Amino acid sequence: xxxxxxxxxxxxxxxxxxxxxxxxxxxxxxxxxxxxxxxxxxxxxxxxxxxxxxxxxxxxxxxxxxxxxxxxxxxxxxxxxxxxxxxxxxxxxxxxxxxxxxxxxxxxxxxxxxxxxxxxxxxxxxxxxxxxxxxxxxxxxxxxxxxxxxxxxxxxxxxxxxxxxxxxxxxxxxxxxxxxxxxxxxxxxxxxxxxxxxxxxxxxxxxxxxxxxxxxxxxxxxxxxxxxxxxxxxxxxxxxxxxxxxxxxxxxxxxxxxxxxxxxxxxxxxxxxxxxxxxxxxxxxxxxxxxxxxxxxxxxxxxxxxxxxxxxxxxxxxxxxxxxxxxxxxxxxxxxxxxxxxxxxxxxxxxxxxxxxxxxxxxxxxxxxxxxxxxxxxxxxxxxxxxxxxxxxxxxxxxxxxxxxxxxxxxxxxxxxxxxxxxxxxxxxxxxxxxxxxxxxxxxxxxxxxxxxxxxxxxxxxxxxxxxxx
Amino acid sequence: xxxxxxxxxxxxxxxxxxxxxxxxxxxxxxxxxxxxxxxxxxxxxxxxxxxxxxxxxxxxxxxxxxxxxxxxxxxxxxxxxxxxxxxxxxxxxxxxxxxxxxxxxxxxxxxxxxxxxxxxxxxxxxxxxxxxxxxxxxxxxxxxxxxxxxxxxxxxxxxxxxxxxxxxxxxxxxxxxxxxxxxxxxxxxxxxxxxxxxxxxxxxxxxxxxxxxxxxxxxxxxxxxxxxxxxxxxxxxxxxxxxxxxxxxxxxxxxxxxxxxxxxxxxxxxxxxxxxxxxxxx
Ligand SMILES: Cc1cc2nc3c(=O)[nH]c(=O)nc-3n(C[C@H](O)[C@H](O)[C@H](O)COP(=O)(O)OP(=O)(O)OC[C@H]3O[C@@H](n4cnc5c(N)ncnc54)[C@H](O)[C@@H]3O)c2cc1C
Ligand SMILES: Cc1cc2nc3c(=O)[nH]c(=O)nc-3n(C[C@H](O)[C@H](O)[C@H](O)COP(=O)(O)OP(=O)(O)OC[C@H]3O[C@@H](n4cnc5c(N)ncnc54)[C@H](O)[C@@H]3O)c2cc1C
Ligand code: SF4
Ligand code: SF4
Ligand code: FES
Numbered sequence: 121x122x123x124x125x126x127x128x129x130x131x132x133x134x135x136x137x138x139x140x141x142x143x144x145x146x147x148x149x150x151x152x153x154x155x156x157x158x159x160x161x162x163x164x165x166x167x168x169x170x171x172x173x174x175x176x177x178x179x180x181x182x183x184x185x186x187x188x189x190x191x192x193x194x195x196x197x198x199x200x201x202x203x204x205x206x207x208x209x210x211x212x213x214x215x216x217x218x219x220x221x222x223x224x225x226x227x228x229x230x231x232x233x234x235x236x237x238x239x240x241x242x243x244x245x246x247x248x249x250x251x252x253x254x255x256x257x258x259x260x261x262x263x264x265x266x267x268x269x270x271x272x273x274x275x276x277x278x279x280x281x282x283x284x285x286x287x288x289x290x291x292x293x294x295x296x297x298x299x300x301x302x303x304x305x306x307x308x309x310x311x312x313x314x315x316x317x318x319x320x321x322x323x324x325x326x327x328x329x330x331x332x333x334x335x336x337x338x339x340x341x342x343x344x345x346x347x348x349x350x351x352x353x354x355x356x357x358x359x360x361x362x363x364x365x366x367x368x369x370x371x372x373x374x375x376x377x378x379x380x381x382x383x384x385x386x387x388x389x390x391x392x393x394x395x396x397x398x399x400x401x402x403x404x405x406x407x408x409x410x411x412x413x414x415x416x417x418x419x420x421x422x423x424x425x426x427x428x429x430x431x432x433x434x435x436x437x438x439x440x441x442x443x444x445x446x447x448x449x450x451x452x453x454x455x456x457x458x459x460x461x462x463x464x465x466x467x468x469x470x471x472x473x474x475x476x477x478x479x480x481x482x483x484x485x486x487x488x489x490x491x492x493x494x495x496x497x498x499x500x501x502x503x504x505x506x507x508x509x510x511x512x513x514x515x516x517x518x519x520x521x522x523x524x525x526x527x528x529x530x531x532x533x534x535x536x537x538x539x540x541x542x543x544x545x546x547x548x549x550x551x552x553x554x555x556x557x558x559x560x561x562x563x564x565x566x567x568x569x570x571x572x573x574x575x576x577x578x579x580x581x582x583x584x585x586x587x588x589x590x
Numbered sequence: 591x592x593x594x595x596x597x598x599x600x601x602x603x604x605x606x607x608x609x610x611x612x613x614x615x616x617x618x619x620x621x622x623x624x625x626x627x628x629x630x631x632x633x634x635x636x637x638x639x640x641x642x643x644x645x646x647x648x649x650x651x652x653x654x655x656x657x658x659x660x661x662x663x664x665x666x667x668x669x670x671x672x673x674x675x676x677x678x679x680x681x682x683x684x685x686x687x688x689x690x691x692x693x694x695x696x697x698x699x700x701x702x703x704x705x706x707x708x709x710x711x712x713x714x715x716x717x718x719x720x721x722x723x724x725x726x727x728x729x730x731x732x733x734x735x736x737x738x739x740x741x742x743x744x745x746x747x748x749x750x751x752x753x754x755x756x757x758x759x760x761x762x763x764x765x766x767x768x769x770x771x772x773x774x775x776x777x778x779x780x781x782x783x784x785x786x787x788x789x790x791x792x793x794x795x796x797x798x799x800x801x802x803x804x805x806x807x808x809x810x811x812x813x814x815x816x817x818x819x820x821x822x823x824x825x826x827x828x829x830x831x832x833x834x835x836x837x838x839x840x841x842x843x844x845x846x847x848x849x850x851x852x853x854x855x856x857x858x859x860x861x862x863x864x865x866x867x868x869x870x871x872x
Contacts, residue, residue, distance in 0.1 A: 294808045296627060296634075296674040304810075333676035335808055339613055360810040364822060371815055371822060371841055373848040380811035388633070388805075397633040397658060398805075399852035473844030520809050522827065 126229035129158045131236055136453050140423050143308045143391055146450060147211070150233075155240040159188040162232045165224060170234060173222035175570045178202045180219060180234055187237060193249075195241045203238075204280050204323075205273065205569060207246055207315050210239025212306060213566050214444045246318060262286040264583045267350040269336045269523070272300020273565045274356030274556025276323055277572030278579075282354075283326035285580050290350075292334040295387070300358055302565070304387040305379070307417050309424070310447075313386070337522035342530075342552060351586070352551045352579045355538060356572060359517040359557035365409070369467030370513075372475040374401065378408075378418045378514040385421055403509020405429045407478065409464060410514035411436075416447040418512045419456045430456045431506070435463045435483050435496045461485070461496065465503070467511065477507045517562050527552075537561055544578035545571055553579055591671040592626075595648055600730035603655040604698055605664050606640075612647030614639070614677045620685060620705040621799065621831055624651065624677030625807045628662055632673065635659050636804045636826075638702035639678055649677075652701035652730075658856040679807045680830050683797075685709045689771035690716045692764060692794075693739070694757050694785060696777025697723050700731050702799060703776045708738040710774075716740050718770075720760045722777075726751035757781065758788045770794045775834065779846060783839035796834035800825045802845055817841050 132148040133139075139146050150158065164181040171180050179198050186195035199206045213219075215235040223231035264287055268279045271293040279289045297303050302316045324330060336342065336357075345353050362377035364370050381400065384390040388398035402425040408418045411434040422430045432451070434441065437460050441448060452458070464478040482502035485494040519536045531539040531548035538547055538554040545553040555571025557563055596608035614624060618639045627634045641650035655664050666672075683706050691710050695703030700721050711717045719739030723729045725748045736742045743760045744752030753760070757777070764770065773796045775785040782798040789796040802825050805811040809827040816825050817838035823829065 294676070295806065296676070333674050334613075335676060335679065338678055339617055360808070362810070362812045364812070364815075366822070371817055371845070373845060377812040380805060380813045383805055383811055389631075393852065394856045396631045397856050399849050399856065401849065401852065472847070473841065474848070520827075522808065 124225070124229065125157075125161050128161075128230045128233040128236070129154045131233075139309065140454050143424060145312050146309050149243055150236055150240045155187055155237060156190070158233050158237060159184045161225065162188075163224060169222040169224055170219045170232070173217075174202075174219040175564075175566050176202045176573065178219070178238070183241070184232070184234075184237060187241060192241050192244045196245045199238060199241065203566075203569065204277055205319050205565075206238050207242035208273070208302060208311065208319060209566050209569070210235050210237075210242055211311050211315075214564060216445050218566070246315065259284065259286040261288075262583075264288065264351040264587070265290070265349055266579060266583075267292065267345045267353045268356065269342075269353065270294075270300060270356040270358055270556075270558070271298035271320075271330060271332075272356055272358050272556060272568060273302065274358070274558075274568035274572040274575075275300070275354065276320065277569040278354045278356060278553075278555070278576045279328045279572075280323045280326055281573055281576035282579060283323070283328045285576070287580075287583075289328045291328060291330045292336050292340075293330060293332045294335040296332050297387070298330050298332060300356075304383045305414070305417070307382065307386055307421050309420070310417065335522065337526040342523065342527045342549075346551060351583055352553065354545070354572070354575050354579065355523060355547075355552065355554040355558060356556045356568070357520060357523055357558045358568075359562040360520045361518040362513065363515045363518060364513055365464065365515065367465055367467070369469060369475070369478075372467055372469040373473050374403065374469075374475040374509060375467060375511045375513065378410075378414045378512050379517065381418055381512050382414075382421065385425070391425060400425065401510070402427050405431075405508050406510045406512065407431045407433050407459075407464075407506065407508045408512045408514055409433050410516070411441040411443055412514060412516070413443045413447055414516075415512075415514035416443045416451045416456075418514050420447075420451055420454055422510070422512070423454050423456060427510075431459045432456055433459045433462050433464065433480070433506075435461065436485065436494075437461060440494075459506070463496075464506075464511070475508060475511055477505050478511065479503055480506055517557075519558050519561075535561065543574060544581075545575035546578060546582075551582070591673065592675040594666055594668055594670050594672065595646075597666070597668050600652065602727050603664075604652060604728065604730060605655070606650060606652045606701075607663075607666075608643075608646075608648045608650050609672065609675060610647055611649050611675050611677075612644075614675065615642040615647050615649050616644045618642040618649060618678040619682035620709040621683030621702075622678035622680050623807075623830065624649065624675055625679060625804065626672055626676075627674040628659065628666075629673050632662075633659050634674075634805060634807070636679070636801070636807060638799070639705070640701040641705055652698060654698040657853045661857065676807065679826060681828070683709065683774070683831055685713050687714050690718065690768060692718045692720060692761065692770050692773040693735075694720045694761065694773065694775040694777070695722075695735070696757055696775070696781040697728055699775075699777030699781070699799075700729070700735065703774060704731055704734055704738070706774055706776075707735065711738045711740075718764055718768075719743065720745070720757050720764070722746065722752075722757040722760070724748065756784070758784050761785065761788055762792075765789075765792050765794065772797070774798075779839060779843045782834065782837075783843075786834035786837065786839065790835050797831050798834040798837060799830045800832060800837065800842060801830065802842060803849070816845075 220231040384400040389396040390400035483496035556568035598606040693707040719742040814825040819836040
């Protein structure tokens, strides 16, 4: 056997000097030749560990083997048997903690670039057969109706799967476009919105109706949906409520939640102001508080909007950062500075109420506690000032209370998340299922999709039984 | 798409639209608002639902031209369409039997105070209406307010109509004569602040409807945050109505002014013919 290539074939990227001035996609994708070369690194294991790391169990060696033989269309069908949004997952899945982490190669060298290969075939399909539906046949029409609340990855997946089973599905979305975080949160340069819209188009082709500008809890309650002809409801409303630090000065102008900042830029296209009418203000120095994917997205967006200095301010060290490795690397390449073991305790402003600086304190990490985690401990007397024109809070999000407040008999966790069965997504309320970030708290696209899939299966079972017992 | 079925010019810069939106019309309650986006490139702006007719399936909204979006909107006519309308948003007013209530509307705030006054009246309250504006041209809906008020006081800053003076003076005048059980005030932020300062020493429970900058209107962005008794609240889901005596008005006014430069730029780019997409004005 020839020697194994130790590293993944490199992903071609837009050069740093160019990409910090535009919103186009940073990672350009493998070409055919590179993709095929990469597939040769895969050992096509009989008991593939990689599949165990994928929350939806994509048959990884099978699709890789097909790519190797040039069977791109076959490869995409194999992926789509488990994952209906491969162009999205190939781009944004945290592969290093999922499929690729388990790859046998990862023990001695770099794992197979599973995500990049998945993206490669998905893009191939999008380019070459734009108008085909995902290939699966829709089964016979059933007489039952299902309402899906929220059009993020959880809702879209549930809707697509239920439509394929023959159900009459309506998706209700509060915003003016469908897609959830994929549209308003994750930036264009990481996930082009055109790709998201094409996937949504495919779901519509299955017969799913998407009603935008429709806030459940205001226009209709969950109970009203059940009373007015829907036989089951899936709630996939995500974790949309932004957290703040609750420290003095936090409501000064120029302090945004990451949601506000990213929504202005992505959903409302503020980067094209004044052609698009929603403004966003970015000064010379921008501090992003937090170090997850959301924080990296906000920081890299601020770079592109012309900020001269962008800081990631984080209470722990680089090792604990929850963001994907790749995003951290890209942020560094783009000039984002990391201010670690630091957190703000107060914000100060000028006479117009615009933020001008923040008082921060330094932290050190304690010895690991029982849970093995090293907690940050404030260092006394370490107060210092950092000058800022904008602050972006990327501290995580909680569940929006609109549905909880208006739905009787829906069990909630202490944090306000909906309690649902892990396998069936069933809630405490009959006929109501829930999944994605609204149940788990802020997590990942693929987990939300996985929940949507499970829910679709459970809803089918529930409605079939209901039908038989009638 | 949401069709404009009626357009009325109420005063110099104030317009009324009836918009076809049956689902919203069926659900809207006094105190709630909508968010609209005129077209693909438009901003999402919040406006109060000033009235609704569930039979005709229409909602009424009244807006004052203050910037680009409201200016573009004022140029639309009956039969034209608005791309997105979402609502009803926010918590409805707490309508119950208080006894004697005063409903104060200042300027374009007359529009949102009307459905509240009407609901309070229907609930069996004695309603004293106070409406005011800078001058006569800015007044509207005197007849509608008169119908739902047991007594209506009209005032203008310059005395061009009704009694001369601010709404705060009218409030003091009423308070001297009668016991007020609850008071609602809606209008520009400085007016609501002045009302709060007037009623606080008099011990009158006062409710105002705050109008911060909003984006989604569903609790997702935090742009609309206001400080109520020192605590941060989101006006779109916790409000827009709050206890006036607990509101940090100075903060709210500063937050409203954050985008002033950009707003000017957006507005002038609408009238500029140079093709610079507004950048020429930067
Ligand atoms: C900036 C950012 C970057 C991220 N990066 C990554 C990444 O790289 N990789 C990854 O795997 N994950 C990432 N995530 C996390 C991932 O996007 C989420 O876990 C995922 O989108 C959750 O999906 P969901 O379907 O549960 O909810 P969401 O995507 O949040 O969608 C919920 C939808 O429901 C709608 N809604 C809410 N309430 C109502 C209502 N009452 N009525 C009607 N509609 C309603 C919302 O408007 C929204 O459209 C990121 C998240 C953010 C914010
Ligand atoms: C819950 C709510 C209900 C509202 N109801 C009404 C209504 O019934 N009728 C009406 O005319 N207006 C109402 N407003 C205000 C309305 O949303 C703004 O006037 C509108 O967004 C201005 O948009 P623009 O593009 O025309 O002007 P912009 O260019 O955005 O702003 C121009 C000027 O208006 C100020 N401004 C910006 N946003 C707001 C705001 N949200 N509130 C007040 N002033 C603002 C700016 O500081 C600036 O001075 C309401 C606001 C809220 C939050
Ligand atoms: S869906 Fe995500 S986790 Fe699963 S194989 Fe694809 S990239 Fe890996
Ligand atoms: S574990 Fe790695 S080498 Fe084995 S099949 Fe999966 S991707 Fe290929
Ligand atoms: S407008 Fe976004 S949270 Fe209120």
